[in-house]
Amino acid sequence: MLHEPTIAASASEQRVAQERTFRTHDGTEIFYRYWPAVGRPAKGAVLLFHRGHEHGGRMAHLVDELDMPDHAFYAWDARGNGRSAGERGYAPSFAALVRDIDCFVREIGRDGFGQRDIALIAQSFGAVLAAAWVHDYAPQIRAVVLASPAFSVKLYVPFAKQGIALWQKIKGRFFVNSYVKAKFLTHDPKRIVSFEADPLITRPIASNILVELYDHAARIVADARAITVPTQLLISGSDWVVRHGPQHEFFVNLASPAKERHVLPGFFHDTLGERERRKALDLIKPFLERQFATPEKPVDLTAADRAGFTRDEADRLASPLALLSPRGLYWAMSRASIRMGAWLSSGMKTGIATGFDSGSTLDYVYENEARGHGPLGRMIDRTFLDAIGWRGIRQRKLHLEELIGSATRTLKAGRPVHIVDIAAGHGRYVLDAVAKCTEPPASVRLQDFSDLNVSLGRKLIAERHLPTSVSFHQADAFDAQMLAGLDPAPDLAIVSGLYELFADNAMIARSLGGLAKAMQPGSLLLYTNQPWHPQLEMIARSLTSHRGGQAWVMRRRTQGEMDQLAAAAGFEKLDQRIDQWGIFTVSIARRV
Incomplete structure (x- = not known):
């Protein structure tokens, strides 16, 4: 033309x-x-x-x-x-x-x-x-x-x-x-x-x-x-x-x-x-x-937890509001409405009791079945379950299942597949994904720090009558020495919904470093991230975390920051999924 x-x-x-x-x-x-x-x-x-x-x-x-x-x-x-x-x-x-x-x-x-x-x-x-x-x-x-x-x-x-x-x-x-x-x-x-x-x-x-x-x-x-x-x-x-x-x-x-x-x-x-x-x-x-x-040198984002715009954002959200200010009153009413909703809504009650970021709450969100006292309670619970963040969580589960399936198929061509999830919550998403695999993996090791999650995860394994090759253990996902000594060494390691809860990049580097020491070249890592969320202030001002009922203040990691942390530990990113709202990502990387 x-x-x-x-x-x-x-x-x-x-x-x-x-x-x-x-x-x-x-x-x-x-x-x-x-x-x-x-x-x-x-x-x-x-x-x-x-x-x-x-x-x-x-x-x-x-x-x-x-x-x-x-x-x-x-x-x-x-x-x-x-x-x-x-x-x-x-x-x-x-x-x-x-x-x-x-x-x-x-x-x-x-x-x-x-x-x-x-x-x-x-x-x-x-x-x-x-x-x-x-x-x-x-x-x-x-x-x-x-x-x-x-x-x-x-x-x-x-x-x-x-x-x-x-x-x-x-x-x-x-x-x-x-x-x-x-x-x-x-x-x-x-x-x-x-x-x-x-x-x-x-x-x-x-x-x-x-x-x-x-x-x-x-x-x-x-x-x-x-x-x-x-x-x-x-x-x-x-x-x-x-x-x-x-x-x-x-x-x-x-x-x-x-x-x-x-x-x-x-x-x-x-x-x-x-x-x-x-x-x-x-x-x-x-x-x-x-x-x-003469390309520009890539910006180093691994210290963004100490100085960066997402750190500034999290600091603002962690700063208390004057109680009698318009915003202070607004969010006080929001917290009160959630406590009242917990009288009728089973999901809100679980969140109040265990933390809205807990494994128990996430498992409830995965089930996606409105429960509560009477029709009003179920209606409130459905509104709770349909929040955009929870919809994103359920889409993240689908992406995890997809990539776990593709990863196991890729790995099976070379060796028996041993899977570990270092912070599995109740483990439902891993067990659902493994159940869809055409050939079962050689072993599935689920871990979590919470005694409650371990107990309920073991119950879930028993209910599904899974073999002894599927097990649940109490462990700290940030214990680098424990992760480095995993036996058998994982061919597929999964970290879902964990790193998003902790602002400190040193903790993430320690966890990824431990996994990297345990994994052979060619092994695969699945990791999630939350680069954006439309309700950050509502979450920080209204919801509590699993850590002693503290406010659930999240520091976002840009996708570039999370990918750099994985790369620094020795992983090469291969592919990624993201939900239609741009909230949650699931990435797959290879140990190099």
């Missing part, structure tokens, strides 16, 4: 794309274009992510215009767009699209490109997806360029967002058509004509994606301190489609040691397809070449 004579390469210089497909995490076939590097070997790979409604073909002009022949280029058609499969304009969730990016990066890994060989260029909706992937999965990529990220779309009808969300609750999923005319996207007459004539443009977008876009964009903007990847932000000065405010807020919040912000006066929303896009490309090319040639 040629646009500006001053920009386009001559016919002899144009690179030819190969057309490929791959199947993403749920089997959907994704179409993408691949331009091999002209030189050998390639100096790196640049991935292009198109804006909403469009497809990778409309980013193809950048391959020649950026004039980086020593780099391979890739451009996908997002699911439901262009030549990729899927219902037009639809995805199961925003998180599914983000995970598609993770699968795409794994796909190009087959061409020999690791994460440190990759940079992203993304525009509009694609830029929000890219920012979410960088935030949630903490990839070790070289750089990301975000052009006019759609953190806040201008819906010119008053209360349109709220109306879409309400109508979706009433009627279910529906589609919203984009009526934005091409003349409001770019000043380039050829881009305008090609947009209006392009049969692969997808005008509708599913309501669930539009609603979730706002939610996830707000989360990413507010929590951009978690992003340390070198980032260049391009803002179109005369954008009719998205608001500038969140873009600037995102930039201010970024923790990237190398970050740039450029406002391009007069540019419409299609920043990389504008008539004067040479101005943008002349910013992008040197930024990327600099990061490929």
Whole structure:
């Protein structure tokens, strides 16, 4: 596609794309274009992510215009767009699209490109997806360029967002058509004509994606301190489609040691397809070449428990409020309502008695069966069980079961599988996962510090009539010497829901170090993390922990911080899952 004579390469210089497909995490076939590097070997790979409604073909002009022949280029058609499969304009969730990016990066890994060989260029909706992937999965990529990220779309009808969300609750999923005319996207007459004539443009977008876009964009903007990847932000000065405010807020919040912000006066929303896009490309090319040639040293996050924004956040939550202040009164009423609810709700009663972060409470949440005194008690209990945090916990259980199953299948090819969970609670999620394995592991050793959890876990094993190879032991998950001496040595070690409860990284390093000493190279580690939570203040001000009834104040770990702690102990991250709200992650890593 040629646009500006001053920009386009001559016919002899144009690179030819190969057309490929791959199947993403749920089997959907994704179409993408691949331009091999002209030189050998390639100096790196640049991935292009198109804006909403469009497809990778409309980013193809950048391959020649950026004039980086020593780099391979890739451009996908997002699911439901262009030549990729899927219902037009639809995805199961925003998180599914983000995970598609993770699968795409794994796909190009087959061409020999690791994460440190990759940079992203993304525009509009694609830029929000890219920012979410960088935030949630903490990839070790070289750089990301975000052009006019759609953190806040201008819906010119008053209360349109709220109306879409309400109508979706009433009627279910529906589609919203984009009526934005091409003349409001770019000043380039050829881009305008090609947009209006392009049969692969997808005008509708599913309501669930539009609603979730706002939610996830707000989360990413507010929590951009978690992003340390070198980032260049391009803002179109005369954008009719998205608001500038969140873009600037995102930039201010970024923790990237190398970050740039450029406002391009007069540019419409299609920043990389504008008539004067040479101005943008002349910013992008040197930024990327600099990061490929002399990449920034990764930010060390292992001391974030002592100095960092999540430490500051936890300190604020641990600071008491004046009782007679408006907020103090509000949270006092919240605590009182929970104590009253515990008279009727079995779940709340368990939380009050054992701590809302205890193994007993989590086991109750896993069972997900509303219980209480009478219909009112069961109704209160159902509201308790449907809290977003508990929904995330149950999704975490599903991800754990999935990855435990895949890990055991991988390991069985090489040796008998011995499993250990160093803080299993009642052990329900491990036993459920093992029950689904086609071949039982050689042994399953469950451990917990709580005598109550050990007793109830042993009862659960007895109720299921499991063999003696499945056992439960009382042990301290932070006892490095005990972990290092595990016999048999674990082939699969599981740490779920534990590290999130303790702010001190030295404790986590001690625990991971003990496991690493026990595990042979090639053994696998499953670990969970909580990089974000929408109810941190409610939890800190209203709920109690298992530690003597203290307030349940959590210090979040960014995914990058948790991954660095695992890497420092000798584990290489292989894969990750995250729930649709961005709260809980489950990662799998190999002992190296």
